Amino acid sequence: MVNQSLKANSVTVEFVGLRALDNVSLTLNRREILGLIGPNGSGKTTLINVLTGQVKPVSGTVTCDGEDISALLPRERALRGILRSFQTVRLFSNLTVEENIEVAAIAKGSSRRAAGRIVDRLLEEFSLGAYRAELASSLNYGDERRVEIARALAAEPKYLLLDEPAAGMNEDESATLMQVLARLPQERDLGIIIIDHDMPLIMRLCHRLQAIAQGKTIGEGGVDEVRRLPAVIEAYLGA
Ligand code: ADP
The missing domain is CATH 3.40.50.300 (P-loop containing nucleotide triphosphate hydrolases)
Structure with missing residues (x-):
């Protein structure tokens, strides 16, 4: 191997x-x-x-x-x-938390349905469920960074x-x-x-x-x- x-x-x-x-x-x-x-x-x-x-x-x-x-x-x-996060947060500020994560899953080639499952799991894992429909631009700094890492993980x-x-x-x-x-x-x-x-x-x-x-x-x-x-x-x- x-x-x-x-x-x-x-x-x-x-x-x-x-x-x-x-x-x-x-x-x-x-x-x-x-x-x-x-x-x-x-x-x-x-x-x-x-x-x-x-x-x-x-x-x-x-x-x-x-x-x-x-x-x-x-x-x-x-x-x-091979994925990374940056020292400064780079989320799409005009998209919701859910959309930010979903976009990454779809970019990696997941179907919409599979992307939905990936998003649900990550929101749960990162305790971000309450922010699901919030715009990324409305989050505080710590939450923003967690979304950024969740988004990287959406691409598996x-x-x-x-x-x-x-x-x-x-x-x-x-x-x-x-x-x-x-x-x-x-x-x-x-x-x-x-x-x-x-x-x-x-x-x-x-x-x-x-x-x-x-x-x-x-x-x-x-x-x-x-x-x-x-x-x-x-x-x-x-x-
Ligand atoms: P660290 O992450 O350990 O703080 P860096 O890798 O950012 O260090 O930087 C290493 C060295 O390379 C530093 O002297 C920095 O100024 C220089 N450096 C980093 N990126 C560039 C660049 N794009 N152009 C010129 N110098 C750079």
Whole structure:
């Protein structure tokens, strides 16, 4: 059986005058939550952009379930099940909560009927039933972010890349989101990457960590192991 994972293999990214990633590799397995940590500007978002195809590396490849997908466009990768959320919310503000989620299911190729079932399940799972018919523009920030993640799940991803999903949420909103995220890998045979600065949150939720600083991997492994590495502690203190 092919290894079911999303991988960046020895990826180097250069922006004008800046090496944002230097020979970085990453493996995201199904059914796990991988925490991607590191100081601001260390290359975390760029690495996610490489996996989704938004940024092209000068060298290195991206493979999905054993297949080289380096040449595929972001929308082609999305159809293969690689989806992301952004640091800023990008919902259709003129559509309702239900419609925002439904559109994603239909875009992935679900029939209207199947999309209806997917929407019902997600509204329930994310405790969004009460907001079903509300316009996305009327939601508060925490609810908006939950709808955004529900919408990504409507396309039935295999790999979900979340860039600071809890940023701007209050403690309650963040706790609710964490409860939902924690169940997803097993329930949906899904691999999740989370970038976040909230270390208690990362430590509770993630099965593995990868730490990067100045475009290089400085540690990877179990959560307790990585957060105690001198290089990781130094990178944070020096930031
Ligand atoms: P992080 O997510 O860890 O905060 P980023 O991946 O956003 O880090 O950024 C890594 C480095 O690459 C930073 O120095 C940032 O300024 C730079 N960078 C990111 N995107 C671009 C871009 N499109 N053009 C030029 N420089 C960029």
